[in-house]
Amino acid sequence: MSGQLELREVSVNYGEFVAARNVSLSLRAGQIGCLLGPSGCGKTTLLRAIAGFEAIASGEINLQGRRISSSGHSVPPEQRKVGMVFQDFALFPHLDVERNVGFGLAGLDASRRSQRVQEMLQLVGLAGYGGRYPHELSGGQQQRVALARALAPEPELLLLDEPFSSLDSQLREQLACEVRDLLKATGVTAVLVTHDQHEAFAMAEHIALLDEGRVVQAGTPWELYNRPVDEFVAGFMGQGSVITFAEGGSERLARQLGLGGVSTGAQHRVLIRPEAVTYSADSDLRLTITARTFRGSEYLYELALEGDQRLLCLAPNEVDLTVGSLLPVRIDSTRVVKLPH
Numbered sequence: 001m002s003g004q005l006e007l008r009e010v011s012v013n014y015g016e017f018v019a020a021r022n023v024s025l026s027l028r029a030g031q032i033g034c035l036l037g038p039s040g041c042g043k044t045t046l047l048r049a050i051a052g053f054e055a056i057a058s059g060e061i062n063l064q065g066r067r068i069s070s071s072g073h074s075v076p077p078e079q080r081k082v083g084m085v086f087q088d089f090a091l092f093p094h095l096d097v098e099r100n101v102g103f104g105l106a107g108l109d110a111s112r113r114s115q116r117v118q119e120m121l122q123l124v125g126l127a128g129y130g131g132r133y134p135h136e137l138s139g140g141q142q143q144r145v146a147l148a149r150a151l152a153p154e155p156e157l158l159l160l161d162e163p164f165s166s167l168d169s170q171l172r173e174q175l176a177c178e179v180r181d182l183l184k185a186t187g188v189t190a191v192l193v194t195h196d197q198h199e200a201f202a203m204a205e206h207i208a209l210l211d212e213g214r215v216v217q218a219g220t221p222w223e224l225y226n227r228p229v230d231e232f233v234a235g236f237m238g239q240g241s242v243i244t245f246a247e248g249g250s251e252r253l254a255r256q257l258g259l260g261g262v263s264t265g266a267q268h269r270v271l272i273r274p275e276a277v278t279y280s281a282d283s284d285l286r287l288t289i290t291a292r293t294f295r296g297s298e299y300l301y302e303l304a305l306e307g308d309q310r311l312l313c314l315a316p317n318e319v320d321l322t323v324g325s326l327l328p329v330r331i332d333s334t335r336v337v338k339l340p341h
């Protein structure tokens, strides 16, 4: 049922404007990929190109080894075996849940269709809801119906366009995990579009981070978080401090932080995530607290370094110190990432 997806050097233009430039992405059958990036970076454009709603200017898109898009050639959307789930669910308001889910099953006879609809409702945890109308469901339930409708015709590929962004944040994370498990259970290949790195982390096995139409870095969530290729990736994937070690003054700061081995003498920058900085009562490294935020189980402390630089530290909430006092910390140098110039 599921297909291997390959985008090879795909560019999409709107007139003179290049919305996606030489984008490559490769997903194995059954893998969940993610196009991640800030607003306007070209995510939806690429998803629409994969679905067949947007022509591509160059490159090619292959699904299950079959070329579905290249410059001047495009298999129509309805022949691509691609299912879609949208941000606003896009359910038919005048159809009940059963008829919404069965919408793409016109080719099946009535009993087979009804059986498939029930299977799908069971799969998404909505057995017994078939007679309800969309307005009688919560947002999370509506999105599950949308998912059931998209999966019912057994697509080779499922495309999800910001599927959780209209839901509140707690439900979003819960549903993202549920949907990942569900997709893995069905074995369908999927591409998620989102601007939210937590959603990407919760669902995707492979992420392509885009900026201004280009892939800046592609890899596993772990690689993008822990081994960002530049400051944009580092900042987009999570909190952290980018510390500059200036030429000349670098040795002192590096020694102060216990990062002598990381320092090279020449000017360079490193990324230090908050979890690499731990509260350690007996540490000689004591830094002034400039701000703190309560995070429930932890405080996020902002600490002053020389040259107006800041370091972030996540400390357990029993470490309850006020702004202006000194926080003793240790930095795990193995988790410090050297950034390119």
Ligand SMILES: Nc1ncnc2c1ncn2[C@@H]1O[C@H](COP(=O)(O)OP(=O)(O)OP(=O)(O)O)[C@@H](O)[C@H]1O
Pocket (backbone or CB within 6 Å): 014, 017, 019, 037, 038, 039, 040, 041, 042, 043, 044, 045, 046, 195
């Ligand atoms: N039909 C169109 N005609 C001209 N330009 C367009 C068209 N659709 C999108 N664009 C432009 O292409 C760029 C990429 O848009 P796209 O919708 O793919 O971004 P996105 O990453 O999905 O953004 P968002 O997260 O805000 O939905 C934007 O600069 C947008 O203004």
